[in-house]
Amino acid sequence: SSQSAVEPVKTLVVGIYHNPPKLRAADDGSPSGILGELLVEIAQREGWQLQAVSCDWIYCLRFLLEGEIDLLPDMAYTEQRAESFSFHQVPALYSWSQLYGQGGVLVTDIEDLANQRIAVLSGSVQQSYLEQQLQQQGLVAELVPTESLAEGFALLQAGRVGLVAANHYFGQQWASRHQLQASPWLFQPSQLFYASRHGQQLDVLQQIDSYLERWQQQPGSPYYQILSRWGAAELESSRQQHSRNLLLLVISLLLLVLGGALVLRWQVKEKTRHLQASETRLNTILDTVDAYIFIKDTQLCYQYVNKKVAEFFRCSPEDVIGHNDFAFFDHTTAQQLQANDREILERGERKVREEENTTNDGRLTRHFLSVKIPLRKPDGQIYALCGISTDVTELRQQQKAIHQLAFYDALTGLPNRRLLLDRLQQAFALHQRQQQQGALMFIDLDHFKDLNDTLGHAVGDELLVDIANRLQQGIRSCDTLARLGGDEFVLLLQELPDDEQRAWQRVQVIAEKVLQLINQPVQLQLQPYQLSASIGVAMLSDGDSVDELVQRADMAMYDAKGRGRNRVRFFNQQMQVDITERTILTNRLRQAMEKGELYLAYQPQFDQQQGISGAEVLLRWQHPEHGPYAPADFIPIAEATGLILPIGQWVLQQSCRLLADWAKEPGCQHWQLAVNISPRQLHDTHFVEQLTAILQQTEAPAENLLLEITESQLLEDTELALRHIHQLAAMGIRFALDDFGTGYSSLQYLKTLPLKQLKIDASFVRDLLKDSSDEAIVRTILALGQSLELEVIAEGVETADQFKALYQMGCRQFQGYYLARPGSLEQLYQSCPPNHRPDR
Ligand SMILES: Nc1nc2c(ncn2[C@@H]2O[C@@H]3COP(=O)(O)O[C@H]4[C@@H](O)[C@H](n5cnc6c(=O)[nH]c(N)nc65)O[C@@H]4COP(=O)(O)O[C@H]3[C@H]2O)c(=O)[nH]1
Structure with missing residues (x-):
């Protein structure tokens, strides 16, 4: 080894691309193939440490250029490459391309390719070279592009092509294994070198040259051992054997030397064109x-x-x-x-x-x-x-719009019920964990429905938007104002003072402010309107669950409505008690009819001449556990739940049956029965029809039936009620106006209704002797009756003095405890024949 002990080990990073048998990576990644092993041999002798890097050809080139790798084997020399890379002098291998076929095909010249099917590696230099040559010679042959050289040989063996073009190293290996024949025509000769980045590793290149020079002249040198190991030695020798081939090779090499520059320039141009084409292709894809x-x-x-x-x-x-x-x-x-x-x-x-x-x-x-x-x-x-x-x-944006639709009210843009419940859930959880105070405020606009019906929905919508804006401006950012639909707004208040009492006070102030904001007059269709609202509040501490809170705020809101609207009510336990009782009462009332707990009482009515003139029918309910329920308690519930319809029907049936009985008795033929009719009945579309049927069934004299209606029940949907009244009056049924003087007392009704009787309300009778204005009202009613030719009856007459005073004022019909209390039929008959006449 020429390496001295003190010199640091030289490390060479070598690029390896797959091109067997010339170059490939061994299983452990180390350089292999002819050029790989050759380098390993030299490195061993020089003490170089080789570090192999596997890369595709094009990347190997780039890495070499960028200095990422030091050496790249298997590079053909070209002028252009010499600008960027350094090459050593002695070619490490000579390479050329050849055609391979089954026995019998002999290609000695380009002309022998006429009418052949030839497999070529797609995009390879062989492909472009052959295409160009065939064209130049005016020859027709079919080039079949393949993905790999191996594929080309497979096509050949399957008889699908007659020839395969390949570099002779690869071709020879395959041909010898599969008994194929190599054609003597050689083309595209090239010299292969190890290359470095321009100006780098020159000492390494020099060393490689010295080994190649030496070894190529010694048969049995590592160079030839490697060649024979990779089956290339035979090639080298067969080259010598086939003189024709050799001759051609020499010519080729000559060509390479003489005209090589030309060929290489063409090759570079081809390659560049190819690279450019694929770059353009890639760019087109990336740009589209x-x-x-x-x-x-x-x-x-x-x-x-x-x-x-x-x-x-x-x-x-x-x-x-x-x-x-x-x-x-x-x-x-x-x-x-x-x-x-x-x-x-x-x-x-x-x-x-x-x-x-x-x-x-x-x-x-x-x-x-x-x-x-x-x-x-x-x-x-x-x-x-x-x-x-x-x-x-x-x-x-679409997702946002969907979110907006799902969680916000389309009209006002306020959070909807779903979002409110979500936030309430969070606020409630916070309250439970950290005792954070909060409140839920139900805001219901008073009489909004009427306004909507009279002014139209467009105006109603405009109004709701206006209210939403007003309220929104009056609240803090931590509060949530939501619209539940219709005219129902909800305000969730958070971040209230920790102290319960102070929190409560704060909510009260806010609620009053909300009321004021709603009370501000609005201009609707050039008319000023003043709205009001009923507000119910539940503090977060008022409930054990979100559902309960909502229910309780709602309860408080109904309580505010029930107390005359335009006010704020906080939920309290009494409301809960009331509601619970109401629920129990409702359930009991539903069963009362079936269980026969309802019955009728009769309170006699008197007139001056005849004594008893008839009776008022009064409903009674005796509950087995509770005892008697007062009509004032259960009738409103029957009214609200609609139970009044079957109950009222039953009352009318009983009354008509009694009237029919009386009609047969000479003593009481003229008696009439006054029956209370609830608003719900009067507005029921089946009412006239049902009462007609009852009259027919019972054969009761219609003119003895006196239906008591109140003024207030005429107020809603007057038209329908009036129509029913007129239809029934046409059948002979008479009407009395109950509680006359307490309500709106419109003279209009007195004129348009087919009335028979006015009833002076008990409240006037009660204070008749103490209050001069009550006396004036009684006198007026009596005068009205006289001039309109209506009977007038005073109810609630409790004392002799009252009776006397009324009589003196001209009243001739009476009902009241002073004369008789409501009682059973027996009691009614017992009071007959009476002789109650005031003492004069
Ligand atoms: N303080 C006092 N009260 C007297 C006197 N004389 C009679 N009364 C009571 O005054 C009420 C008269 O009935 P109303 O004004 O139509 O008022 C009735 C009526 O509006 C309604 N009602 C009763 N029965 C029926 C029914 O069958 N159907 C409908 N729809 N309502 C009914 O319930 C209300 C209350 O009925 P009641 O409790 O039976 O009360 C009855 C009667 O018992 C008196 O001298 N002093």
Whole structure:
């Protein structure tokens, strides 16, 4: 060894590409094949440490150029390459191409190729050479391109082609193994060398030369041993044996020497054209895909961008190269991008990330889904990163729109029920964990439905938007204002004072403010309107679950409505008690009819001449556990639940049956029954029909049935109620106006309704002797009755003094405890025949 003990070991990085038998990597990665082993032999003698790097040919070249590898075996000398690489002098191998075929095909000249099918390696120098030669000679032959040389030989053995073109090293190996014949025509001769980067490793090249010079002159030298190991020695010798071949080779070599420059220049041109073509192809693909593709070096400067990136930056790809993101994006974006990129380079991992990028002129902000991968050299070192970004802006916008639809109210843009419940859930959890105070406020606009119906839905919508804006302006950012639909708004208040009492006070102040905001007059269709709302509040501490809280705020809101609207009510336990009782009562009432717990009481009515003139029918309910329920308690519930319909029907049936019985008794033929009719009944579309049927069934005299209606029940949907009243009146049924004087007392009704009787309300009778205005009202009603020819009956007459006073004022019909309490039929008959006449 020429290496001295003190000299450091020389390490040579060698590029290995797969081209057996000339060059390949052994199983352990070390250089192998003819040129590989030759180098190993020399290195052993020189004490060089070889480090093999496997790469494809084109990358091997590039790595050599960039100094990543020191030496590349199997490089043909060309003038152009000599500018970038250094070669040694003595060719390590001579190579040429040859044609191989089954026995019988003998190609000695290009002309022998006429009408042959020849397999050629696709994109190879043989292919382009043969194409060119055939064309020049005006010959017709079919070149069959193959993916690999092995494939070409397989086609040959299958009889699908007559010949295969290959470099003779590969061809000879295959031919000898498969008994194929090599044609004597040799073409494309070349000399193969080890090459280094220009001006580098010159001492190594010099050493290689000295070994080659020596060994090529000694049969049995390592050079020939290697050649024979790889089956190339025979080739070398067969070359000598076949004089014709040799001659041709010599001519070829001569050609190489003399006209070599020409051939090589052509080859370089071919290769360049090829590379350019494939680069153009690649660029076309990269420029047409709908993605932003770029390569950045380790300094994060762009090395490559496709057309889309350049278009996004509004410049040419050339103007992008060499610049970093600060040249194209705003400062924040560039900083973020560089941070992301550095992570890729440092961690060496592929990353998928969503980026929001704004250009430096602030012109565009887009969302990208970026995949970034580190690019590595064969030794694993990262030298760049490649990014592929897809514009997902529209997708994100669509997702946002879907989110908006799912969680926000379309009309007002406020959070909808779903989002509210979500936030409430969070607030409630926070309250339970950290005792954070909060409140839920239900806001229901009063009489909004009427307004909507009269002014139209467009105006109604406008109003809701207006209210939403007003409320939104009045709340803090930590609060949530939502619209549940219709005219129902909900305000979730958070971040209230820790102290329960102070929190409560704060909510009260906010609720009053909300009321005021709603009370501010609005201009609707040139008319000023003043709205009001009923507000119910539940503190987060009022419930054990979100459902319960919602229920309780709602309860409080209904309570506010029930107390006359335009007010705030906080949930309290009494509301819960009331609601619970109401629920129990409702359930009991449902069963009351079936269980026969309902019955009727009759309170006699008197007139001056005839004593008893009839009775008012009053509903009674005797519950087995609770005892009697007062009508004032259960009738509103029956009304609200609709149970009043079957109950009222039953009352009418009973009453008509009684009237029919009385009609047969001479003593009470003229008696009438006054039956209370609830608003719900009067508005029921089947009411007239059902009552007609009852009258027919029972054969009761219709003119003895007196239906008591109140003024207030005429207020809603007057038209329908009036129609029913007129239809029934036409059948002979009479009507009394109950509670006359307490409501709106519109004289309009008195004129239009087919009334028979006015009833002076018990409240006037009660204070008749104490309150002069009550006395005035009673007198007025009596006068009205007289002039309109209506009977007037006073109800709730409890004392003799009242009776007397009424009588003196001209009242002639009476009902009240003073005369008789409501009782059973027996009791009614017992009071007959009465003789109650006031003492004069
Ligand atoms: N303080 C006092 N009260 C007297 C006196 N005389 C009679 N009353 C009571 O005054 C009420 C008269 O009935 P109303 O004004 O139609 O008021 C009725 C009526 O609106 C309704 N109601 C009763 N039965 C029925 C029914 O069958 N159907 C419908 N829809 N409502 C009914 O329930 C209300 C209350 O009925 P009741 O509790 O039976 O109460 C009855 C009766 O018991 C008196 O001298 N002093």
